[in-house]
Structures are given as structure tokens and as C-alpha cells.
Amino acid sequence: MVRLDENEISFPDPALYDSHEGVIAFGGDLSIERIWFAYQLGIFPWYNPGEEILWWCPDPRFVLFPNELKVSKSMRKILNREVFTFSENQNFKEVIKNCQQTSRNGQTGTWLSDELMNSFIKLHEHGFAKSIEVWQDEELVGGFYGLQIGNVFCGESMFAKVSNASKAGFINFIESHKDSLELIDCQSHTEHLESLGAKMISKKEFLKILYKNNER
Known part of the structure; x- marks a missing residue:
């Protein structure tokens, strides 16, 4: 792994740098400039709060091609019944706060630190991050957020207060x-996203698609 200089926004080239688990760098900071630059390279931060920041670019990469989306008959019925309504960028802060507070199977805490959450809120304010809200009877019951890079949406985290809301x-x-x-x-x-059609592709293929979008 490469230690990042807090005074310089740079990363190892993920196309040339390989590690067994996908961690390519550590350290640096969580400035919106560094995070935005990282995502354009296919790199994302993931670490335990209170520990050193780790920067990842795993191989293979778990992705979903929109034309390969799988919708079960039961989910199609729920969508057709209009159980939920949807919006975009109407309540980013509440979405990310709910994502932070949602308990996960096998996790005792959250990887989404207050510092990282505040950085994503600033990214949203600058138009780089977006949220999707799911409503039921005018109550926020689910949603997710991420960064949009050209035609690639980099999903970060989701939450659901009622069954099937985030899905x-x-x-x-x-x-x-x-x-x-x-x-x-x-x-x-x-498994949740795999059931919807997500699959593994090589890091090389992922970066090729991402970089093509960066050039637009």
C-alpha cells in the first residue's frame, strides 16, 4: 500500500497497482476534492471510524448493468400498486443519516463516520452526490445515495425502514x-443486489467503462 500525502491530492494508478484485497492506499484526508478525484479513478474510501483511512479499488468489481436488471414478479406487483413514491435530491441529509444509523448484519458499528458523512453532504451541495428517497404516506421509509460520474452511478449505501423500500x-x-x-x-x-442482477466484472473492464465516461 502507498501512504498518501495530506498536502497533495494524488493516488497510485489503480490500473497498474494491484493488492490482494483491493486496498491500494491509506492516509490522506476526506476533503471533497480528494474524494471526488478518487471516485473518478475508481477508488473509494472504506475504513472503521477512528482508524486510518483506507482507499480501495477491488478486483473483481461488483456492478450492475441497467439492461440486466432483474425484477421479480412480487416486486413488480409492489411497484404497480404504487405502494411507494420516489424523489431525487429532496432530502440528502436525512438519507445519509439513516444510512449511518441503520444496523447491518454482521456489523457492530458503522463504516460511515461523521467526517465522511459531512464530506458527502458537501459533495451533494456542490452537485456531485445525489440521493434517492422512498416515501410511504409522506414518510421517508427508504433510500440510498452515491456519486454520479458521467453515465456511471457509484452507489454508496442504502437503508429501509419498511420491507422492500430500498429495493x-x-x-x-x-x-x-x-x-x-x-x-x-x-x-x-x-446478496440483495445480486438478486437484482448485479455481478462481478474485472477491475480492468470496470475502469475502462468509468474512464470512458470521464472523457465525456
Whole structure:
């Protein structure tokens, strides 16, 4: 791994740098300039609060191509019944706060530190990060957030207070933007997203798609 200089925003080239687990650097800071630069390179921060910042670019990469989205018959019925309504960028702060507070199976805490959360809120204020909200009876019951880089959406975290809320929001988001989205970056594997059609691709293929979008 490479130690980052806090006074210089740079990273090892992820196309040339390989590590067994996908960590390519540590240290640095969580300035919005560094985070935005990292995501354009296919790198993201993931670490335990109170510990050194770790920067990842795993190989393989877990992604979803919008045209490969799988919607079960039961989910299609829920969507057709209009159990939920959806919005974008209407309440970013509440979405990310709920993501931070949601308990995860096998996790005793959260990887989303207050510092990282505040950086994403600033990224949203600068137009780089977006949120998807899921509503039921005018109450926020689910959602997710991430960064948009060209036609690639880099998903970060999601939450659901009622069954199927986050899944419905994810499906609605993809189907509403299927003509403008080329790829959803899911980062690491979850059975939840695999059931919707996400799969592993090589880091090389992922970076090729991402960099093509950076050039637009």
C-alpha cells in the first residue's frame, strides 16, 4: 500500500497497482476534492471510524448493468400498486443519516463516520452526490445515495425502514434513468443486489467503462 500525502491530492494508478484485497492506499484526508478525484479513478474510501483511512479499488468489481436488471414478479406487483413514491435530491441529509444509523448484519458499528458523512453532504451541495428517497404516506421509509460520474452511478449505501423500500427505490431509479445510465458501481458483493442482477466484472473492464465516461 502507498501512504498518501495530506498536502497533495494524488493516488497510485489503480490500473497498474494491484493488492490482494483491493486496498491500494491509506492516509490522506476526506476533503471533497480528494474524494471526488478518487471516485473518478475508481477508488473509494472504506475504513472503521477512528482508524486510518483506507482507499480501495477491488478486483473483481461488483456492478450492475441497467439492461440486466432483474425484477421479480412480487416486486413488480409492489411497484404497480404504487405502494411507494420516489424523489431525487429532496432530502440528502436525512438519507445519509439513516444510512449511518441503520444496523447491518454482521456489523457492530458503522463504516460511515461523521467526517465522511459531512464530506458527502458537501459533495451533494456542490452537485456531485445525489440521493434517492422512498416515501410511504409522506414518510421517508427508504433510500440510498452515491456519486454520479458521467453515465456511471457509484452507489454508496442504502437503508429501509419498511420491507422492500430500498429495493423499490433502486429499481425505480434504474428504470427511470435506463437511457442515461451505463453502469451502477455497487463496489462490494451483497446478496440483495445480486438478486437484482448485479455481478462481478474485472477491475480492468470496470475502469475502462468509468474512464470512458470521464472523457465525456
